[in-house]
Amino acid sequence: MPTLGHDSRADLRRYELAFRVLERVGGVSDLPSFKTALTGALADVYRVRSATFFVGRTAQLACADPSPVIVGITRHMLPEYQDLWFRHDIFSTPRALRSMIDTRVSTLAEVNGGTRENELYVTDYLQRHGIESATALYLDVCHGRKALVGLFDRDPGRIGAPEIASLRLLAGPLAQIARGLPEHAAGDDALLAKLSPRQAEVARLVGEGLSNAAIGAMLHLHPASVKKYVTQILAITGLHNRTELAIALRRAG
Known part of the structure; x- marks a missing residue:
């Protein structure tokens, strides 16, 4: 053999x-x-x-x-x-x-x-x-x-x-x-669906761990405008801070 x-x-x-x-x-x-x-x-x-x-x-x-x-x-x-x-x-x-x-x-x-x-x-x-x-x-x-x-x-x-x-x-x-996989589980997609396209874009960059200044530079916004977006996103989603938002966007359920 x-x-x-x-x-x-x-x-x-x-x-x-x-x-x-x-x-x-x-x-x-x-x-x-x-x-x-x-x-x-x-x-x-x-x-x-x-x-x-x-x-x-x-x-x-x-x-x-x-x-x-x-x-x-x-x-x-x-x-x-x-x-x-x-x-x-x-x-x-x-x-x-x-x-x-x-x-x-x-x-x-x-x-x-x-x-x-x-x-x-x-x-x-x-x-x-x-x-x-x-x-x-x-x-x-x-x-x-x-x-x-x-x-x-x-x-x-x-x-x-x-x-x-x-x-x-x-x-x-x-x-x-x-x-070929969706980036978020169904619960996270529902969270993003509550946001406007611009708010969702800012939220995703918060999920990257970027500062308001860095997000502003990428999206051609003043950091103060980014801060307002983040405040609106937290109010809409019911989350308390950027860390909770990042986790909600980056993990299932």
Whole structure:
């Protein structure tokens, strides 16, 4: 009986991992469900200690996602990340983004470097918390938005060449699924339906974590006008603050 060579076994392993993930996300109906299903599947299938899913209008803005989906050990690191580190995330550097646009997957070993702040992100944030392996998967999602999906582990060899090849194989089908999903679950769509088109546009940018000044610059509005829009949106939706609005827009139900 013929036996499989090393390359054939590696190919089987690559496809096996990818198909196991696709089985877990194939039946989802909206982007929030997809985020939850995918992070859980990646953590289980690739045996990493944590998986994350950040979304934004661009890959850089994805790092500012106010309500990412996180499973595993990096969940407790989120407040520090949002307060101090998201602007210096190593995977938002031009080098990392070029790599991810070309190949859809980038690892810490491939992009280490950048500015002094990027280096500190690795040494004083990731490694201080015991994270030695970090891999980012770049996906297109609905409405032209971008997602950065992270896999993190304490073992520096957890994601090796076979796993990277598998993730690159997986990226295309995952992006195809994500692009076709509604951004919000039915309850969130109902919330947006209460708003005028301009109010909904402002609300979505609040959901990105942008300031009034940044929203004004994007929409050619004075920051004071943006503030009025936000006040109107909160009154219409019955929400109390920007954080509640962001969560309502970015999570199901």
